[in-house]
Amino acid sequence: MSCTLIGLAVETLxxxxxxxxxxxxxxxxxxxxxxxxxxxxxLDELLVKHPAATFLMRVEGDSMIGAGIHNGDLIVVDRAIExxxxxxxxAVLDGAFFVKRIVVRGDxxxxxSENPKFKDVEVGEWASLDVWGVVTNVIHALK
Amino acid sequence: MxxxxxxxxxxxxASCERVFQPRLNGxxxxxxxxxxxxxxxxxxxxxxLGIGMGDVEFKVRAMMRTHxxxxxxxxxxxxxxxxxxxMRILGDAAPHSEVYSIxxxxxxxxxxxxxxxxxxxVRERVKQWTGIPISIGMGSSKVLAKAANKLAKKATxxxxxxxxxxxDEWLELLPVEKVWxxxxxxxxxxxxxxxxxARGLRDVEPRWARQEMGVVxxxxxxxxxxxxxxxxxxxxxxxxxVVCAKxxxxxxxxxxxxxxxxxxxxxxxxxxxxxxxxxxGTMQVFLQTNVFREDMxxxxxxxxxxxxxxxxxxPALIEHALRLLRAMWREGFAFKKVGVMLLDLRDSTQLSLxxxxxxxxxxxxxxxxxxxxxxxxxxxxxxxxxxxxxxxERRTPRYTTRLDELPTARAx
Numbered sequence: 001m002s003c004t005l006i007g008l009a010v011e012t013l014x015x016x017x018x019x020x021x022x023x024x025x026x027x028x029x030x031x032x033x034x035x036x037x038x039x040x041x042x043l044d045e046l047l048v049k050h051p052a053a054t055f056l057m058r059v060e061g062d063s064m065i066g067a068g069i070h071n072g073d074l075i076v077v078d079r080a081i082e083x084x085x086x087x088x089x090x091a092v093l094d095g096a097f098f099v100k101r102i103v104v105r106g107d108x109x110x111x112x113s114e115n116p117k118f119k120d121v122e123v124g125e126w127a128s129l130d131v132w133g134v135v136t137n138v139i140h141a142l143k
Numbered sequence: 144m145x146x147x148x149x150x151x152x153x154x155x156x157a158s159c160e161r162v163f164q165p166r167l168n169g170x171x172x173x174x175x176x177x178x179x180x181x182x183x184x185x186x187x188x189x190x191x192l193g194i195g196m197g198d199v200e201f202k203v204r205a206m207m208r209t210h211x212x213x214x215x216x217x218x219x220x221x222x223x224x225x226x227x228x229x230m231r232i233l234g235d236a237a238p239h240s241e242v243y244s245i246x247x248x249x250x251x252x253x254x255x256x257x258x259x260x261x262x263x264x265v266r267e268r269v270k271q272w273t274g275i276p277i278s279i280g281m282g283s284s285k286v287l288a289k290a291a292n293k294l295a296k297k298a299t300x301x302x303x304x305x306x307x308x309x310x311d312e313w314l315e316l317l318p319v320e321k322v323w324x325x326x327x328x329x330x331x332x333x334x335x336x337x338x339x340x341a342r343g344l345r346d347v348e349p350r351w352a353r354q355e356m357g358v359v360x361x362x363x364x365x366x367x368x369x370x371x372x373x374x375x376x377x378x379x380x381x382x383x384x385v386v387c388a389k390x391x392x393x394x395x396x397x398x399x400x401x402x403x404x405x406x407x408x409x410x411x412x413x414x415x416x417x418x419x420x421x422x423x424g425t426m427q428v429f430l431q432t433n434v435f436r437e438d439m440x441x442x443x444x445x446x447x448x449x450x451x452x453x454x455x456x457x458p459a460l461i462e463h464a465l466r467l468l469r470a471m472w473r474e475g476f477a478f479k480k481v482g483v484m485l486l487d488l489r490d491s492t493q494l495s496l497x498x499x500x501x502x503x504x505x506x507x508x509x510x511x512x513x514x515x516x517x518x519x520x521x522x523x524x525x526x527x528x529x530x531x532x533x534x535x536e537r538r539t540p541r542y543t544t545r546l547d548e549l550p551t552a553r554a555x
Contacts, residue, residue, distance in 0.1 A: 039474070039475065050272065051228075051231070051443075051444070052227075052228040052229075052231040052232050052272055052273065053228070053271075053272035053273065055542075055543060055550075056546070056549050057549055057550050057551065057552040058549045058550070058551050058552070059551075059552055059554050060551050060552070060553050060554065060555070061553050061554035061555040062554060063554040063555050064554045065554075069554060071554070074546075074549070075552060077552075079271060079272050079273070079274070080271070080272050090552050092165040094166075095164075095165050095166025095167075095168075096165070096166065096553060097165070097550060097551065097552040097553065098552060098553045098554070098555070099552040099553070099554050113554070118555065130165075132165070132274075
């Protein structure tokens with residue numbers, strides 16, 4: 001793999017306003033219309049399907065590393081989505097928020113980690129599961 | 144036939160705190176006014192302890208400590224944002240909606256089939272999506288909807304529809320002073336003639352009501368009878384927060400036009416705030432497209448600003464409002480409504496020395512001088528910052544508006 005330096009990145013552009021420019025390789029005179037700034041890419045549109053129901057949370061700990069959720073990451077939590085087995089959720093345990101995967105085995109319901117160092121928590125029946133919201137995305141900064 | 148629904152968030156500020164601190168569920172929760180002076184919100188458990196609305200904090204401090212009451216400073220950034228979310232969901236629930244205060248919204252349910260089932264769905268959705276519990280009262284007039292809302296907490300499922308068939312029974316349960324627009328002196332006068340319930344007031348002769356209580360009183364009686372004849376602002380303008388939001392005559396796509404509308408709404412709302420001798424601590428601005436036009440792109444954002452210094456000075460408030468509007472403005476949408484909500488209203492005598500000096504007429508002179516002096520004045524005012532900051536010792540993080548104050552989810 002090779003890299004070519006093509007210029008300095010503009011650092012001051014706010015993340016949620018990445019300009020999207022549509023241009024074709026000119027075959028003759030460029031049409032003025034092709035200079036038209038098309039609008040901006042908004043990360044909100046990608047990450048937030050239900051704005052009224054979507055919240056961000058900060059992750060603390062590494063029990064979900066197997067799911068790509070690291071200590072210090074931001075998670076996007078959507079309360080409009082119905083929790084279901086297999087989904088990663090923010091659940092309430094002992095009055096605090098935990099990020100876990102729901103696993104149902106028979107009529108027993110578990111909140112599972114994605115790191116062998118951590119034990120799964122059995123919550124009993126589905127009804128006793130207290131889900132705050134469903135995690136839809138992880139925002140992980142590369143350091 | 145007319146059918147109004149009033150959706151009201153239960154113990155709104157206390158409920159907002161609970162959404163982000165589930166450990167508070169089942170415990171008594173109290174929220175204090177700015178400067179931590181008095182009680183402005185109570186959970187049901189706190190009400191059961193006898194803590195009253197407006198109770199002075201230091202007088203109930205010892206009692207609250209004994210009972211383990213969880214006490215918080217007000218967090219208007221959080222309340223303003225959560226209100227925006229709730230109102231957005233409510234705005235989707237009816238073709239016409241009217242935000243009445245930070246935690247109340249009228250919905251026009253006229254012509255809706257199975258309105259009660261719809262109201263239940265709306266209530267469930269608000270609870271699931273935001274965590275905020277709401278009650279919905281319905282009736283063929285706004286005063287009736289408000290009365291139904293007051294009683295809805297006692298009804299099953301948090302939804303009550305007062306109909307001609309059940310009106311006797313429910314209005315009998317509502318003390319007359321709880322009827323919208325009935326103040327203390329009217330309550331006393333009505334008691335003198337033996338009227339103590341909403342049902343009693345409904346059943347007086349409208350002509351007698353006109354003689355004794357004026358035009359508003361007569362209309363109140365008609366409203367209680369289910370005849371819609373009042374704009375709600377005529378009955379009872381809200382005191383703790385002021386909302387001004389109106390739909391446009393046509394859909395607007397031009398920012399300048401929306402800005403003009405917003406500025407005029409701010410002007411109206413600011414005048415109301417000044418009339419009651421208050422200043423504004425927090426502002427929320429919201430924008431709505433027409434969600435019932437499925438052929439058009441939708442965008443219904445809201446933004447909150449906690450003002451550096453409380454003010455009722457219209458140009459300052461307009462400036463804040465336009466800044467919020469511009470921060471969320473996007474091209475390519477046709478908007479049907481813009482609105483402003485003025486929150487955290489404080490008694491202007493409560494102002495810090497710096498704010499008082501800065502206020503109203505003095506402010507005009509100050510502003511002219513500031514323009515000439517430029518950075519010097521800004522520098523000086525920044526130096527005052529900490530000395531006049533209000534007490535807010537127990538304010539929770541601004542969970543939904545600050546990246547550095549987000550709630551934590553443990554991966555452990």
